[in-house]
Every structure is written in C-alpha cells, then in structure tokens.
Amino acid sequence: MSCVVAVEPVLPGHVYAQEAITEVVGPLVAPDPGRAALLRRLHGSAGVDHRHLVLPLEEYAGLRSLGATNAVFVREGAALAERACRRALTAAGLEPGDVDHVFATSVTGVAAPSLDVLLSERLGLRGDVRRTPSFGLGCAGGAGGLARVHDHLLGHPRDVALLVSVELCSLTLQHDDDSMANLVASGLFGDGAAAVVVVGSGHPLARAARARTVADPSAARPRPARLVDTRSHLYPGTTEALGWEVRDSGFAIVLSAGLPDLLRAHLPADVKGLLVEHGLTPAEVPTWVVHAGGPKVIDAVRDALGLPEAAVRESRASLACAGNLSSSSVLDVLARTLARSEAPPGSPAVLMAFGPGVACELVLLRLEGR
Structure with missing residues (x-):
C-alpha cells in the first residue's frame, strides 16, 4: 500500500472576514436591493468566518473577462502551488529531484503548458518526471487525485508522487449575476492550494511509517x-x-x-x-x-x-x-x-x-x- 507522508495546505495572504467580503462583493453581484438582502442572508449562513483571497478585495471590481481572470490564475496559482509543494517536500524530508510523478488538479483556471510543467520549472523537478494534469474533477479532485496517485504507486512501489491542487475560486466571481447559484458561490468559496507527498510501499519512508506502532498525541x-x-x-x-x-x-x-x-x-x-x-x-x-x-x-x-x-x-x-x-x-x-x-x-x-x-x-x- 502507498503511504501519505506529508500534507501541506497553503492559503493566500489576503484574508478578510466574511462580513467584509459581503460588503464589497454584494454590489458587484446583486445591485438590486432585494437580491442584495438575500445575498447577505446566504453569506451569513454559509458557515464561513474568514476567507483568503489571491488578490486584494478591491481589485475584483476590475476583473470582468475570462482572459483577465485566467492570467491571474496562471501567475498566482503557480506561485501558490509552488509554496505548497516546497513545504510538503520539506516536511517529508525529500528534494524536488526525488519526485517521480506529479498529479496536478484544478478547476478554476487553465494553462498550457499545464500547471505541472510550470511547477517543474519552478521547483527544479527532473526532466523525466511523469506528469498527470487534470481539469474538471472539481471539488472531487483532491480525493480523486489521491486515488489516481495510489493507482500509479501500486505499479511503481518505490516511487515518490506529488499531488498538487490549486484553486482560485474568487476568480470565478460573476458580476451582475444575481442567480441563486452565484449568490451562494460568492459567499462560500475561497482560494487555496495543497500538496501531498505519497510514496509507494517499497520506499524507505513507507517502511519507516509502518514501524511507528505507537501514537503520541x-x-x-x-x-x-x-x-x-x-x-x-x-x-x-x-x-x-x-x-x-x-x-x-x-x-x-x-x-x-x-x-x-x-x-x-x-x-x-x-x-x-x-x-x-x-x-x-x-x-x-x-x-x-x-x-x-x-x-x-x-x-x-x-x-x-x-x-x-x-x-x-x-x-x-x-x-x-x-x-x-x-x-x-x-x-x-x-x-x-x-x-x-x-x-x-x-x-x-x-x-x-x-x-x-x-x-x-x-x-x-x-x-x-x-
């Protein structure tokens, strides 16, 4: 069996209370007073106290096209994913050159070359690293990515795999769209990334993990x-x-x-x-x-x-x-x-x-x- 040896989420540095986001986003999404009142109720019941955004809150008023938002995704998403990967590899005691397979998932932006290629250059991965970019799994991508990494490691039990997820959900905000779906989404989704280091059953880190028979809280x-x-x-x-x-x-x-x-x-x-x-x-x-x-x-x-x-x-x-x-x-x-x-x-x-x-x-x- 493969083994998860490090999980490192990272969040952007622009953090705002839910109420502050509501005050700024509300007029962009729902200028009608009746729909604005509904938006405030939905934001207040979302179970969210704070959210981290990839951009300062005041900059979202100027983002109105797919081209503009996707350019931010490529630039900022790659940087955030790099932070997560470096932290995960350090936590696992590994170097970028130890990685044999990268599975990258996102549903909030697109890139070609894909995110895993951008990360390869930024991290200094080997030229022969295997890569699996994924778009479209949505919120299931973290779990599905773990599953696909596990599938790979069953056939390559000595390998090191790196799962990386980056989602900049704030970039999908739709201006002047007061549909129920957009009102809910504008109060629910945040920005972040995460990296997971998984090793095959034959890797020394997996054997070391199996040797830990006592949990120490x-x-x-x-x-x-x-x-x-x-x-x-x-x-x-x-x-x-x-x-x-x-x-x-x-x-x-x-x-x-x-x-x-x-x-x-x-x-x-x-x-x-x-x-x-x-x-x-x-x-x-x-x-x-x-x-x-x-x-x-x-x-x-x-x-x-x-x-x-x-x-x-x-x-x-x-x-x-x-x-x-x-x-x-x-x-x-x-x-x-x-x-x-x-x-x-x-x-x-x-x-x-x-x-x-x-x-x-x-x-x-x-x-x-x-």
Whole structure:
C-alpha cells in the first residue's frame, strides 16, 4: 500500500472576514436591493468566518473577462502551488529531484503548458518526471487525485508522487449575476492550494511509517496514513447539477440545491460497498475526512452515515477558516485530521469529496503512529 507522508495546505495572504467580503462583493453581484438582502442572508449562513483571497478585495471590481481572470490564475496559482509543494517536500524530508510523478488538479483556471510543467520549472523537478494534469474533477479532485496517485504507486512501489491542487475560486466571481447559484458561490468559496507527498510501499519512508506502532498525541509531526483502497461513483442523470457554464466573463457556477439530497440517497451504499470488502462497517471507522462543501453538504454526509457531530468537526473548522476550497478543501481537512487525530495506529479512516458528474470519490486509509 502507498503511504501519505506529508500534507501541506497553503492559503493566500489576503484574508478578510466574511462580513467584509459581503460588503464589497454584494454590489458587484446583486445591485438590486432585494437580491442584495438575500445575498447577505446566504453569506451569513454559509458557515464561513474568514476567507483568503489571491488578490486584494478591491481589485475584483476590475476583473470582468475570462482572459483577465485566467492570467491571474496562471501567475498566482503557480506561485501558490509552488509554496505548497516546497513545504510538503520539506516536511517529508525529500528534494524536488526525488519526485517521480506529479498529479496536478484544478478547476478554476487553465494553462498550457499545464500547471505541472510550470511547477517543474519552478521547483527544479527532473526532466523525466511523469506528469498527470487534470481539469474538471472539481471539488472531487483532491480525493480523486489521491486515488489516481495510489493507482500509479501500486505499479511503481518505490516511487515518490506529488499531488498538487490549486484553486482560485474568487476568480470565478460573476458580476451582475444575481442567480441563486452565484449568490451562494460568492459567499462560500475561497482560494487555496495543497500538496501531498505519497510514496509507494517499497520506499524507505513507507517502511519507516509502518514501524511507528505507537501514537503520541504530543508529537509535533503529523501522522502518516496508508492508502488502502479507493472507489469512484458517478450518479446517473446528474450532469446538469454541478459544474461550470463557460462564458466570456469566465466560469459561471452551476450548482443544484439538490446535491445534499443526492448524497443522502447514494452515499450510504457507496461507503458500505467500500468498507465491506475490508470487513468494516461505518460504526467501526473512528475518523472521517469529509470535503467541506458547505453546511448542508456536511450535514448530509453526517446524517446519511449516522455519524456523530464530532466526526465532521475538522470539516466545519476548515470551512469556517477558509471557505470551500474546491479540490484543495478535503486535503486541508486531511492535514487538520492528521495533525490532531488521537485514533489508535492502524485504525481506519474514510476520506470523501464530491464534484461534477455528479461524482463521489472515496479513499480508505489506515492511520500510522506518529
């Protein structure tokens, strides 16, 4: 089994209270007083206290085209992703030249050469590094990226893989669009990136992680975690429920209010199908790493699986501190979980995220000792 040895989320330096964002963004999105009042209510109930933005808040009034926003994505996204990768490699005790495979995911901007190529030059990766760029997995990209990295490492057990997610959701703000989807999105999504170092089962770092048989809650380092198994599910008839409408003004969100109901209907069977093959039930899983998609998404996961509120504590904390970070969100929750978990070594954890499709990505892990 492959092993997660470092998870490093990073956030841009421009941080604002939710109320401050509402005051500036509200007139850009909903100049009509009635819709502006609705926007304020939606922002206030989003479960978000602060968000980090890639640009100063006052600069968003001037961003009105796909070309302008995408240029910012390429410039600032590559820089933010580089920070995350350098921190993750340092935390793992590795150098850029040790990386054999890069999986890069985003849904908030496009680049050609792709983000992984830009990172290769900035980090100094080897010329023969394998690369997998991904666009379109959306909020499921962090979980799906872990799954695809695991697939690669099953066939290359001595390799080092680097998963990097960068999402600049603020760049998708649609001016003068007071649709319910845009009102919700303008109060929910934040900017961030995350990098994860994963090694194959034959790598020395994986063997060292397996040797840690005692968890020490006082230890400063986060816990490694073994990737045990994965599942992907597409829900039929839902392609219009979540995604983008690409406009001259940029990426306009498609967001169905029925997503929580979809999760309640499908998630119990999906999770049980993954766990049963490993002799487990949801009640035997002490750790849950749930995409911080919003209060209703978190509630739906909790209720569908019969989890206690404590099981989604880190998801709510991530949402409050940074908003929904799209594909980076579940990786931020994973970092928080590995830093704080006191579950016994060898205990299972389930990581999950949801994206356009509608798609559900599930990853079964086992926590190692610190």
